[in-house]
Amino acid sequence: MSKEYRFPEGFWWGSATSAVQIEGAADEDGKGMNVWDYWYQKEPNRFFNGIGSQVTSDFYHRYKEDIKLMKELGHNSFRFSISWSRLIPGGTGKVNEKAVEFYNNVINELLENGIEPFATLFHFDMPIEMQNIGGFENRKVVEYFAEYAKTCFELFGDRVKRWITFNEPIVPVLGGYLYNFHYPDIVDFKRAVQFGYGTVLASARAIEEFKKLKINDAKIGIVLNLSPVYPRSNHPADLKAAELADLFHNRSFLDPSVKGEYPKELVEVLKAYNHLPEYKEEDLELIKDNTVQYLGVNYYQPLRVKAKENMPNPYGVFTPNWFYDEYIMPGRRMNPYRGWEIYEKGIYDLLKRIKDEYGNIECFISENGMGVEGEERFIKDGIIQDDYRIEFIKEHLKWVHKAIEEGCNVKGYHVWTFMDNWSWLNAYKNRYGLVAIDLKTQKRTIKKSGYWFKEVAENNGFVD
Numbered sequence: 502m503s504k505e506y507r508f509p510e511g512f513w514w515g516s517a518t519s520a521v522q523i524e525g526a527a528d529e530d531g532k533g534m535n536v537w538d539y540w541y542q543k544e545p546n547r548f549f550n551g552i553g554s555q556v557t558s559d560f561y562h563r564y565k566e567d568i569k570l571m572k573e574l575g576h577n578s579f580r581f582s583i584s585w586s587r588l589i590p591g592g593t594g595k596v597n598e599k600a601v602e603f604y605n606n607v608i609n610e611l612l613e614n615g616i617e618p619f620a621t622l623f624h625f626d627m628p629i630e631m632q633n634i635g636g637f638e639n640r641k642v643v644e645y646f647a648e649y650a651k652t653c654f655e656l657f658g659d660r661v662k663r664w665i666t667f668n669e670p671i672v673p674v675l676g677g678y679l680y681n682f683h684y685p686d687i688v689d690f691k692r693a694v695q696f697g698y699g700t701v702l703a704s705a706r707a708i709e710e711f712k713k714l715k716i717n718d719a720k721i722g723i724v725l726n727l728s729p730v731y732p733r734s735n736h737p738a739d740l741k742a743a744e745l746a747d748l749f750h751n752r753s754f755l756d757p758s759v760k761g762e763y764p765k766e767l768v769e770v771l772k773a774y775n776h777l778p779e780y781k782e783e784d785l786e787l788i789k790d791n792t793v794q795y796l797g798v799n800y801y802q803p804l805r806v807k808a809k810e811n812m813p814n815p816y817g818v819f820t821p822n823w824f825y826d827e828y829i830m831p832g833r834r835m836n837p838y839r840g841w842e843i844y845e846k847g848i849y850d851l852l853k854r855i856k857d858e859y860g861n862i863e864c865f866i867s868e869n870g871m872g873v874e875g876e877e878r879f880i881k882d883g884i885i886q887d888d889y890r891i892e893f894i895k896e897h898l899k900w901v902h903k904a905i906e907e908g909c910n911v912k913g914y915h916v917w918t919f920m921d922n923w924s925w926l927n928a929y930k931n932r933y934g935l936v937a938i939d940l941k942t943q944k945r946t947i948k949k950s951g952y953w954f955k956e957v958a959e960n961n962g963f964v965d
C-alpha cells in the first residue's frame with residue numbers, strides 16, 4: 502500500500518556544498534592559500550589520482566549557470582561556504598574586494614532565484630598562515646576567526662539570514678591531529694584536544710559577535726556530523742564502549758554548542774589521562790552564553806561499537822580508540838564505494854535524541870547523500886540512472902518524516918550534494934551530485950536523482 506509523505510509548509514529543500522570543493526579559482530583574484538592548496542603543493546600524491554582542489558566544478562566562474570540549475574531542481578535553499586582565505590588573504594588584515602564582489606553576486610543571484618542562502622564560515626579551509634601559527638590551538642587565531650566572522654556578518658548579513666559557524670568541526674581534529682587525512686597530518690592527542698577546544702571557543706566568539714550586531718530575523722547555528730552509536734550487545738563492557746564513543750564523536754561538540762557546557766564524563770576521562778586542554782575560567786562563560794540558535798545535522802552512517810578486545814599499548818599514541826573498537830555488523834548493507842554502512846533509521850534515532858535530550862532545538866538535515874565511484878557505467882539515454890541514490894534519499898526522508906510526525910523540530914533537508922565535487926583526499930573518486938560534471942568540458946548533466954529530487958521538492962513530499 503502506498504503512503505503519502507508530505508512535509509511541513511516552508512520545508513527547506515536544497516543541497517550543501519563548500520568553497521574548496523566547488524569554487525576552483527584557487528589562486529585567482531587575490532585569494533590567499535589555505536591548507537588544501539598548501540598540502541597539495543607539498544604532497545600531490547596523497548590525493549586520489551593526484552588531483553588537487555585547483556580542479557573543481559569552477560563555481561567561481563559558473564555560479565550563474567549553477568544557480569539556475571538549482572532553481573530548476575526545485576531548490577528553495579542552498580548551503581555554501583565562504584572561503585576565509587579568499588575573503589581575507591592570510592586570515593587577518595585587509596578584505597579582498599574581489600571576494601566581496603563574488604560572494605555578493607552569489608547571494609544576490611540566489612535570492613533573485615528564490616533560494617535562501619545558508620552561509621558556512623568554516624568548512625575545513627584554514628588559511629595556511631593561520632595553521633602555521635597553530636590554527637585554533639592558538640588563541641590569536643580564535644580572535645582572527647571572530648574578526649573574519651564579524652566581517653562576513655557586516656558585509657552579507659543584510660541578505661544572509663542563516664549562518665553556520667563550523668561545518669563538522671570534529672573532522673579537522675580527527676583528520677589533522679589523529680588519523681592522517683587532513684593537514685597538518687600529525688598524530689598528537691593533546692594537540693587534537695587543544696585544537697578542538699579552540700574550535701568551540703571560535704564558534705562561541707563568532708556567535709557573540711553575531712548577537713552584538715542584532716541582525717533582524719537572522720539565526721546562527723553549527724553543522725555537526727552526528728552518528729548514532731549502537732553497542733554490540735547489552736553487556737556492560739559494550740555499553741561502556743558505546744558511551745565513550747558517543748562522548749568523543751557526538752557530545753564533544755554537541756553539548757557545548759547546544760547546552761553550553763562540556764559533558765562532565767568527557768572532562769573526567771580527559772583529566773584521568775592528563776589530556777585536558779589549557780583553558781581559562783572565563784572561556785566556560787563564553788561557551789555558556791553563546792550557544793547555537795539552530796542545528797545542522799549531517800548524517801551518513803552509524804557507529805557500531807564493541808568493547809576493546811586487546812588492551813591498547815600503554816606507550817602508544819593515545820586516541821579515542823583506546824576505549825572501544827568499531828566493527829561492521831555482519832549482514833548490514835554497506836555502500837561498497839565509501840565503505841559506509843547504509844542505515845536509514847539512524848537519521849530518525851538522531852532526531853529523536855535531539856528532541857529528547859537537546860530541548861528539541863530547531864534543526865535540519867544539513868547533509869545526507871551517497872558517494873559512488875564510476876557512475877558513467879550507469880549512463881542510459883545520456884543520463885546517469887542513479888536509482889540507488891533515489892532509494893537512499895527516499896528511505897532517509899521517510900524516517901525524517903516519521904520524526905517530524907512525532908514532534909521533532911526539523912525544518913529542512915539538504916542533500917550532499919548539488920553537483921559532483923572535489924572531495925579532500927578522495928578528490929573525484931566518489932561522486933555525490935544530483936548533477937554530473939564532465940571534468941574535461943565542465944558540462945553539467947542532471948542525473949535521474951536530480952529530476953526525482955525536483956519532483957519531491959516541488960511537491961513538498963512524495964508518495965511511495
Ligand code: BGP
Nearest residue numbers: 519668669839872917924927931
Ligand atoms: C562531509 C563533509 C563534506 C563531504 C561529505 C562526503 O563529511 O562535510 O565536505 O565531503 O562528507 O564525504 P566524502 O567526500 O569524504 O566521501
